Amino acid sequence: HPATLQETFKNDFYIGAAINVNQIKETDSLMAGLLKKEFNSITAENMMKSMHIHPAKDSFNFEIPDKFVELGQKNNMYIVGHTLVWHSQLSPWIEKIKDSTEMHHAIQSHINTIVGRYKGKINSWDVVNEALNEDGTLRNSVFLERLGENYLTTAFKLTAEADPDAELYYNDYNMCQPAKRDGAVKLVKKLQENGAKINGVGIQGHWNLNSPSLEEIEKSILAYSQLGVDVAITELDITVLPSPWDLQGADVNQNFEGNPKMNPYPDKLPDSIQDKLAKRYQDIFALFLKHKDKIKRVTFWGVNDAQSWKNDWPIKGRTDFPLLFDRNLKPKEAYKAIISLK
Numbered sequence: 650h651p652a653t654l655q656e657t658f659k660n661d662f663y664i665g666a667a668i669n670v671n672q673i674k675e676t677d678s679l680m681a682g683l684l685k686k687e688f689n690s691i692t693a694e695n696m697m698k699s700m701h702i703h704p705a706k707d708s709f710n711f712e713i714p715d716k717f718v719e720l721g722q723k724n725n726m727y728i729v730g731h732t733l734v735w736h737s738q739l740s741p742w743i744e745k746i747k748d749s750t751e752m753h754h755a756i757q758s759h760i761n762t763i764v765g766r767y768k769g770k771i772n773s774w775d776v777v778n779e780a781l782n783e784d785g786t787l788r789n790s791v792f793l794e795r796l797g798e799n800y801l802t803t804a805f806k807l808t809a810e811a812d813p814d815a816e817l818y819y820n821d822y823n824m825c826q827p828a829k830r831d832g833a834v835k836l837v838k839k840l841q842e843n844g845a846k847i848n849g850v851g852i853q854g855h856w857n858l859n860s861p862s863l864e865e866i867e868k869s870i871l872a873y874s875q876l877g878v879d880v881a882i883t884e885l886d887i888t889v890l891p892s893p894w895d896l897q898g899a900d901v902n903q904n905f906e907g908n909p910k911m912n913p914y915p916d917k918l919p920d921s922i923q924d925k926l927a928k929r930y931q932d933i934f935a936l937f938l939k940h941k942d943k944i945k946r947v948t949f950w951g952v953n954d955a956q957s958w959k960n961d962w963p964i965k966g967r968t969d970f971p972l973l974f975d976r977n978l979k980p981k982e983a984y985k986a987i988i989s990l991k
């Protein structure tokens with residue numbers, strides 16, 4: 650098939666992939682080649698998270714992030730910075746701050762230094778990541794504790810000042826669950842009322858073969874876009890493996906490592922599941938196409954199955970098949986199912 654993902658959807662939305670150091674340094678040149686051919690947007694999978702980019706108060710690691718931005722620029726890609734304010738993979742020095750003024754200064758220097766460095770180069774920032782609980786209330790974090798709920802407005806305003814042209818996103822998971830959706834709508838409205846610029850809502854899209862339903866996904870696309878902002882699917886992957894949370898009576902903290910029930914396809918995905926995955930991706934993309942006027946970008950959380958974090962989360966050492974390219978970088982049935990929509 651001559652068409653690529655980016656060509657197929659060029660009039661609809663950007664097609665992105667999260668990448669890490671392998672693709673950037675082109676240590677894996679086949680993978681890097683595939684990335685440039687198929688995708689027109691990249692997101693930093695880990696390298697711009699605070700523990701990596703800002704490990705100590707006066708220390709920044711820009712070597713890999715600089716190469717990431719260069720790669721995107723060279724290939725005319727829509728470049729996404731991920732992420733500025735997040736409770737996870739957080740620098741220990743920020744986590745330890747006890748004083749509110751000090752916390753404000755930490756966020757200010759973090760945002761000014763990083764966003765300022767890539768001003769005019771990074772197209773979009775995930776300004777705040779995962780600030781909500783499942784019931785739609787604000788997650789308790791070191792940011793909420795030190796600065797109160799205004800930390801969100803502060804983060805968006807500081808980012809807008811540091812790069813007025815960047816598009817600013819709020820990004821989270823389970824964004825198609827009703828209670829969390831309501832919470833996200835409230836959060837965006839609050840930012841808007843407070844005069845902060847917000848351009849979009851990121852629906853991460855760590856989904857499985859059944860959930861969330863197409864109806865709930867559609868409700869979320871509509872609800873967010875009605876706020877006057879863009880919608881992006883920012884971290885799409887569809888696991889085919891059972892989740893410990895779905896096991897009746899299972900304790901999530903229980904150790905599932907090495908449990909064969911939790912790793913049912915150690916060698917190869919059965920054709921029947923391959924087909925289900927293709928159908929699921931096709932249904933989802935048909936919905937995205939229906940709402941292409943509202944959707945700015947669809948980004949996969951990785952290029953191929955071997956790269957996916959889903960092999961190790963929430964249980965380590967499994968064999969998952971959540972993406973469009975297999976372990977040999979060959980397009981899967983799901984890839985063909987998506988391309989065939991056009």
Ligand code: XIL
Pocket residue numbers: 694695778853884958
């Ligand atoms: C994940 C990365 O893919 C892993 O490599 C890392 O070990 C943990 O974080 N939500 C997010 C992403 O916003 O940053 C996370 O990425 C996946 C969940």
